[in-house]
Amino acid sequence: MNTSLGAAAPTGAIVIDQVSKTFDRGDDVVRALVDVNLTFQEGTFVTLFGPSGCGKTTLLRILAGLEEMTAGTVSLFGETPAQAARAKNVAWVPQSAALLPWLSIRSNILLSQFVNRAADRMPAGDRKRIPEDPDKVLAELGLADFAHARPAQLSGGMRQRAAIARGFVQGAPLMLMDEPFSALDELTREAIRLRLLDVWEKNRKTVVFVTHSAPEAVLLSDKVVVMTPRPGRVHRVVDIDLPRPRSRAILESAAFIDKVREVQSILREGWEADE
Ligand SMILES: Nc1ncnc2c1ncn2[C@@H]1O[C@H](COP(=O)(O)OP(=O)(O)OP(=O)(O)O)[C@@H](O)[C@H]1O
Numbered sequence: 684m685n686t687s688l689g690a691a692a693p694t695g696a697i698v699i700d701q702v703s704k705t706f707d708r709g710d711d712v713v714r715a716l717v718d719v720n721l722t723f724q725e726g727t728f729v730t731l732f733g734p735s736g737c738g739k740t741t742l743l744r745i746l747a748g749l750e751e752m753t754a755g756t757v758s759l760f761g762e763t764p765a766q767a768a769r770a771k772n773v774a775w776v777p778q779s780a781a782l783l784p785w786l787s788i789r790s791n792i793l794l795s796q797f798v799n800r801a802a803d804r805m806p807a808g809d810r811k812r813i814p815e816d817p818d819k820v821l822a823e824l825g826l827a828d829f830a831h832a833r834p835a836q837l838s839g840g841m842r843q844r845a846a847i848a849r850g851f852v853q854g855a856p857l858m859l860m861d862e863p864f865s866a867l868d869e870l871t872r873e874a875i876r877l878r879l880l881d882v883w884e885k886n887r888k889t890v891v892f893v894t895h896s897a898p899e900a901v902l903l904s905d906k907v908v909v910m911t912p913r914p915g916r917v918h919r920v921v922d923i924d925l926p927r928p929r930s931r932a933i934l935e936s937a938a939f940i941d942k943v944r945e946v947q948s949i950l951r952e953g954w955e956a957d958e
């Protein structure tokens with residue numbers, strides 16, 4: 684594995700350079716990612732979009748420092764994933780909210796801030812986090828009245844919003860979100876997407892998001908990375924140049940509908956090119 688960074692790795696960007704990942708399962712070897720190259724400036728909302736098994740979660744886990752790459756390098760604002768994870772410069776929003784059931788929503792969120800404070804003992808130069816006010820973020824996500832409720836007293840959509848709030852209050856410059864809305868019904872999903880959009884447009888941290896939904900990808904993102912089926916490669920990076928701030932009204936616009944079609948057709952094209 685090569686995790687060394689070139690001296691010129693820019694500190695204001697995420698650079699994924701020639702990253703490959705192979706899983707060795709004894710009798711068979713799975714090539715999950717092959718030669719992935721991506722660069723994003725700080726403050727970009729990026730979505731990984733591609734068929735099941737193309738390596739989206741694997742790439743996210745590499746960025747989070749949870750998985751080692753077989754080849755290549757990653758720079759997260761000048762740090763390796765392991766360094767960024769140690770300094771708590773990466774926040775992870777899981778598919779299931781994963782809240783502690785015996786704590787209130789507010790306490791769940793404060794706990795994650797408290798745990799991350801351990802990283803504050805690091806030299807100032809290693810700290811990039813700007814923790815946010817938990818009550819402000821809860822209010823922005825429509826949870827002010829439920830701050831003192833236990834997770835079991837919330838709906839699935841509200842729990843996911845709480846998980847997003849927990850991600851934001853950590854103040855990490857990079858947020859990784861792996862299909863955070865996949866367990867929700869379509870209406871709830873649409874509402875929560877718009878909430879996320881609203882909160883994100885106010886603070887614009889760098890997000891790498893995974894979804895199977897083209898409209899979700901287009902609504903939220905600055906860039907959609909369309910991947911090919913296994914082994915996962917980057918087929919195309921589509922710029923979503925729709926104006927911001929975006930709101931529900933954009934869903935009806937011809938520009939939005941065209942962009943969704945474009946992303947879907949690029950996905951099909953990547954699939955066919957791979958056959
Ligand atoms: N720990 C592991 N051991 C062996 N193979 C793995 C492991 N994790 C992932 N893989 C394989 O790597 C490939 C990519 O998996 P990954 O979970 O990254 O895909 P994905 O794009 O997130 O799929 P989905 O959309 O279904 O979540 C798959 O073929 C999977 O079987």
Ligand SMILES: [Mg+2]
Pocket residue numbers: 739740741861
């Ligand atoms: Mg996955």
